[in-house]
Every structure is written in structure tokens, then in C-alpha cells.
Amino acid sequence: QVQLVESGGGLVQAGGSLRLSCAASGRTFSSYAMGWFRQPPGKEREFVAAVRRTGGRPNYADSVRGRFTISRDNAKNTVYLQMNSLKPGDTAVYYCAAKYIGEASASPVEYDYWGQGTQVTVSS
Numbered sequence: 001q002v003q004l005v006e007s008g009g010g011l012v013q014a015g016g017s018l019r020l021s022c023a024a025s026g027r028t029f030s031s032y033a034m035g036w037f038r039q040p041p042g043k044e045r046e047f048v049a050a051v052r053r054t055g056g057r058p059n060y061a062d063s064v065r066g067r068f069t070i071s072r073d074n075a076k077n078t079v080y081l082q083m084n085s086l087k088p089g090d091t092a093v094y095y096c097a098a099k100y101i102g103e104a105s106a107s108p109v110e111y112d113y114w115g116q117g118t119q120v121t122v123s124s
Contacts, residue, residue, distance in 0.1 A: 002026050002098050002113040009094060009118030012086055016122070020081040022096030022115055030054075033099040034072055034079040037108055038092035039117075048094070049081060050104035059104045064090075086122045093117040 003025040012018055020036070035050035049070035050059045058070045069082040079096060097111035105111070 002029075002032065004096050004098060004113055004115035006094065006096050006115045006118040009120045011121045011123065014087055014122055014124050016086050017082070017084045018086065018120060020083065020094055020096075020118060020120075022079045022081075024077045024079070024098065026077070029077040030074040031100060032112075033102060033104045034070075035097045035099065035104065035106075035108075035111060036070060036079075036081045036094060037097060038090075038094045038120075040089075040092040045095070045108055047106040047108070050099075050106060051079065052104045053101075057104070059106060061106070083120070086120075088122045088124045090120060091122050092120060094120050 006022045008020040036048040037045050039045040047061050051070045055072050067085045072079040095117045096115045098113040099111045
């Protein structure tokens with residue numbers, strides 16, 4: 001069992017930055033690929049970024065590539081999402097997710113555990 005707790009969301013102006021954190025419980029964090037997903041108002045959940053167990057070769061959605069950076073610290077059981085050059089279209093509830101073994105997938109159905117989400121609102 002893995003519990004995930006996101007933090008770092010908030011209200012920011014367009015062009016600003018935020019860093020989201022996701023703290024995981026348990027001693028096997030390094031066994032999980034980690035992903036960030038988001039759900040904009042009135043829309044379905046969508047992939048944002050994912051990272052392998054070792055932290056290498058991250059995977060990004062086209063809409064955030066070059067602006068967002070995913071990273072992880074296995075010693076701290078934490079995954080991060082640095083978001084720069086934010087746009088109003090980035091407004092959503094952001095969720096982190098854990099996928100046991102395997103690749104850093106963009107498919108939400110492949111993830112085993114989910115956090116409760118943190119709200120990110122970007123004003124124009």
C-alpha cells in the first residue's frame with residue numbers, strides 16, 4: 001500500500017511558476033514509476049508527466065514539454081513537478097500517481113495509487 005499526498009498548488013498569474021510536491025509513504029518508493037496527471041474543470045483527467053523509478057528519461061505531454069519538469073528524490077520518497085511559464089489553460093486539479101514496476105506510462109489506468117489532488121489556478 002502506498003499513500004500519496006500532494007502539496008504546492010495555489011493561485012498564480014499567467015507566466016508565473018509553481019512547484020508541486022508529492023510525498024509517498026512506505027519504504028518501496030523506488031519500486032514505483034511516478035506520474036502527474038491533471039483534470040481541468042469540466043474535462044477528463046489527462047497526462048502531464050511521468051518519470052521512471054530511477055528518475056531517468058521522463059515523459060511529458062506535448063502541452064507542457066519545455067515548461068514543466070518532473071523529478072524525484074528516492075531518498076525523500078518525493079516526486080516534484082516544476083511548472084514554469086504557466087498559462088490559464090494549465091488550471092486544473094493536479095494528481096500524482098504511482099505505478100508498480102514498469103515504464104513511466106502516460107495511461108492513467110496503469111497506475112495503482114493516486115493522491116487526493118491539489119488545485120492549481122492560473123489567472124490571466
